[in-house]
Amino acid sequence: MNIIKKVFAAVALFAVSATFVSCGEDAVPKPKAFLRLDYPVEDYVLYTGKCPFTFAFNSQAIISNKGNCNFTLQYPRMKATIYLTYKPVEGNLEMLLRDAQKLTYEHVIKADAIQELPFVNDMQNVYGMFYQVGGDAATNAQFYATDSTRHFLTGSMYFYARPNYDSLMPAASYIKDDMRNLMETLKWR
Template sequence: MIKRFLYIFLPLALIGCKEDVTPKPSAELRLDYVEADFVRFENECPYSFEINDDAIIKGKGSCNFTIDYPKMKATIFLTYKDVNGNIKSHLQDAQKLTYEHVIKADDIVEQPYINRDSKVYGMFYQVQGNAATNAQFYVTDSVKHFVTGSVYFYAKPNYDSIMPAADYIKNDMRMIMETMKWK
């Protein structure tokens, strides 16, 4: 009786329990970053701004700085120039730097910035696509000061992969623009 049971039900159990195998969808890496706390950065340079307290700022001479984000493998490059009647040349250089990325960019969105109270005027460029930089800006008072900023990642420019980090740093760059004060 037991042998008969094993001969009938064992093969049925082995065959009947088989499930169709379905492939699982690819998972996506979720990158969450802590909310930024900003502190005022001031030194002997003729301007100051607020910076993410997780970023590392390093002077490069002549009031030029790098702002490093080691966890994201990215750096913001800030460049300061005096305006001595050559504002038009500075504006053309800033725009040229941005539009050199048009070859790899899918789109470049310009967002003007005006703060009449602080006399800070500028443009924020959001570069979409696999360009070397995802965001750039310039700010000026049109008379004495001109600052440009651009972010670069130390990775192959794959917009989909670096988008969370690019968005995070883009917000930091806007904070630099919006908190810029001339001395």
């Protein structure tokens, strides 16, 4: 009988402790969360060096002249760089256009889509194409701009990270806006 009392006492103790441990608030699933990345408001400054063009760029970028009017605009906080390459047009406009388009379409292997956005600014004599590259391509945006007779400028954005479009999208969107602004403010001399 002593064993029955011990078993009964153990079962009763377990039941009472289980009641106290299990009592509490109902489990509520947590809402989905998204990474929030805040970037500073754009503050554009004008590049007016010795090159045959001027443009406005984001003051958050570090500009470096690599010689022959080729530039890098580095965004250290986003681990990204815009590469600007200038070439004079010397009867080779068709080749320059073909090379710029070829550079963009080399990313078609990894890209989900490439959207072409024509750019025309008759007042400043600037004509070109802005490419938005979707998917896990090495670059998310490229452009070229020309006056069709003397000047040709290309720009490409690259990140120093594995190209994962979902993760890079906020930074890529921010820099794409800067690239569009660069095209819109471009003036030939």
